[in-house]
Amino acid sequence: MIIVAGAPCSGKSRYVTDHKGLTDVVVDMDALAVALGSPDAHEHPTNIRDVAGAVRRTLVSSALGGHIPAGQVWVIETYPTPESVAQYQRAGAVFLIIDPGEDVCQDRAEERGASRETRQVITNWYAHRPDVPGKVVE
Numbered sequence: 366m367i368i369v370a371g372a373p374c375s376g377k378s379r380y381v382t383d384h385k386g387l388t389d390v391v392v393d394m395d396a397l398a399v400a401l402g403s404p405d406a407h408e409h410p411t412n413i414r415d416v417a418g419a420v421r422r423t424l425v426s427s428a429l430g431g432h433i434p435a436g437q438v439w440v441i442e443t444y445p446t447p448e449s450v451a452q453y454q455r456a457g458a459v460f461l462i463i464d465p466g467e468d469v470c471q472d473r474a475e476e477r478g479a480s481r482e483t484r485q486v487i488t489n490w491y492a493h494r495p496d497v498p499g500k501v502v503e
Contacts, residue, residue: 366428366438368453370445370497371463372490373407373483374473380463380502381439388436392424408480429456443486444495460499467491 371377381391398409398417409417428438429452440458442449453460470487 366458368440368458368460370442372470372487374470375463377441377463386436390433390438392440394421445497460497462497462501464501465503
């Protein structure tokens, strides 16, 4: 299991797409929301976000329990909690932190037309970076 953490617009999904194997499973909230009908790749209606979150929690639970018969399982997280980090560590997960820098994330957010809320999450992520062990990838 590989946990890929980073601020919004840091390139988490792109990193996973570029490095995953053909049989690997990717648990990505944005991809799940789009598959469930979200009209936008990053800004999701509340009802779709809620359902995608439930699906995501089920997939993560299945991965933690070793119930996903695939190659590697990649889990994309913006803010892993101390509890989830501990769970992932107990499962033997590897952590990667995607960190191109706040300015790069903000520039990408602006290019995408991201909401003010997304830009604030970027600011908050860098101001209160989650305590995640692992390798930092720029």
